[in-house]
Each structure stands twice: as structure tokens, then as C-alpha cells.
Amino acid sequence: MIPATPAQQRRLLDLQRVDSAIHKLRYRRANLPEQKALDDNAETLARVTSEYATARDRLDRLSTQQRRHEAEIATVDSRRKSEEGRMYSGLIRSEKEVDALRAELSSLRARKGDLEDALIEIMEQVEDLESLVATLKERHGELTGAVAALTEARDHAATDIDAELRERAAERDAVAKELPGEVLEYYEELRARKDGVGVAELQGRTCAGCRLELTQIELEDVRADSAEGLARCEQCGRILVLV
Ligand SMILES: [Zn+2]
Numbered sequence: 001m002i003p004a005t006p007a008q009q010r011r012l013l014d015l016q017r018v019d020s021a022i023h024k025l026r027y028r029r030a031n032l033p034e035q036k037a038l039d040d041n042a043e044t045l046a047r048v049t050s051e052y053a054t055a056r057d058r059l060d061r062l063s064t065q066q067r068r069h070e071a072e073i074a075t076v077d078s079r080r081k082s083e084e085g086r087m088y089s090g091l092i093r094s095e096k097e098v099d100a101l102r103a104e105l106s107s108l109r110a111r112k113g114d115l116e117d118a119l120i121e122i123m124e125q126v127e128d129l130e131s132l133v134a135t136l137k138e139r140h141g142e143l144t145g146a147v148a149a150l151t152e153a154r155d156h157a158a159t160d161i162d163a164e165l166r167e168r169a170a171e172r173d174a175v176a177k178e179l180p181g182e183v184l185e186y187y188e189e190l191r192a193r194k195d196g197v198g199v200a201e202l203q204g205r206t207c208a209g210c211r212l213e214l215t216q217i218e219l220e221d222v223r224a225d226s227a228e229g230l231a232r233c234e235q236c237g238r239i240l241v242l243v
Helices: 006-030 033-087 095-177 181-193 216-226
Strands: 199-203 239-242
Touching: 006 095, 006 181, 006 199, 006 239, 033 095, 181 239, 216 239
Parallel strands: 199 239
Antiparallel strands: none
């Protein structure tokens, strides 16, 4: 049996309380609801940012295409006008030349018609894209704001927990210093194997670690053992302390 005074055994219970508190704080620190909300929003923001950039790129390309079509329509138009001018200038005399000019004019009209049809399609797409870009821009703005607010909330929550953790760590060091190395080692080893609880109080006849009742003989053994050192629960193997 590992020797320990009743006072040291009670300090061991204090150590367990601090360790359990530290464990809970660490769990809370790793599972902050603010962090979860932040992760979700940051993920959506990344997706919207990429969609927003893609939509703007497409809009840029289509706007360029629209300008090119408009310029080409203007070119075709001015060529048509100048050919029409020649046609009616009275300068062209031969039948062959007139036929060639007619064919040219008809081809220019057809070309202009095709370009105008294509332009209408482009303009419809531009309109749709402009509305998509506006929606994404608004969503991007909202999400950026949400991510900033959630980051602040997460940092705030984490800072509070970190401060509490530092306090608890100092408390733990102070308690641990009062205990013999052998007692500490045994406690740590049990804690690692028994779900973070290495020592439990005896409450009436019940071990607070496993909630099982001790038999009369076990109870007497624990009483006798704990007068000199660390008694153990026969059921769960944890250190049992009489308070
Ligand atoms: Zn037990």
C-alpha cells in the first residue's frame, strides 16, 4: 500500500476536482459553439467568394464580347451605308458591278442580322449575370461581416477559458506540491486508465467513482487501509478516500 496521511488523501480529492475542471475547460475550449458557427460561416464565405469571382469573370468576358459585337455591327453598318451610297451614286454602270454590289449588300445585311441576334443573346446573359453578381456581392458582404463578428466572439470566449485554465493550472500546481511523488504517480496512472477519475470519495457505503456499494468487509478494509495510506475500491480500482 502507498502511504499517505488522511490530510494528503483529502488533498488528492482536491486535485481530482481541479483536474476534472481543467478537463471540462479543455473540452469546452476545443468545442466552442462560436468556433462551430465560425467554421460554418467561413466555409460558406469561401464558397461564395469563389462563386462571386467566377461570376464577375464571366460578366467581364461577356461585356467584352458585347462591346466587340456592337463595334462589329457598327462597322458592318457603315460599310453597308457606303456601299448603298455607291449603289445609288449613279457611278456604277455595268450590270456585273451592280449584281456584285447587290450580293455584297445582301451579305452585309445578313451578317448584321446574325450579329444582332447574337448580341441580344449576349445582352440577356449579361442581364442575368449582373443580377447574380449583385446577389453574390450582397451575400459576400453579409458573410464577411458575420465571420468578423464570430471571430471576435470566438476569441472572446477562448480568452475567458484560457484565463480560467491558467488559474486552474496554478491551483493544480499548488495542490500537487503538497503530495508525495509516489501518491501523485499512482493517481495519474489511475486517472489515465479510469476515464479521468483516479480518486473517489466514499459516500456512506458507496464509491463515488463507480457508484457501487461496498460490502461490510470491504468497508472495514477501506477504513483500516485509509488510516495509513491509499485504500482502493475493489470494484473499480480507484483510490477511495474517507471524508
Ligand atoms: Zn469504485
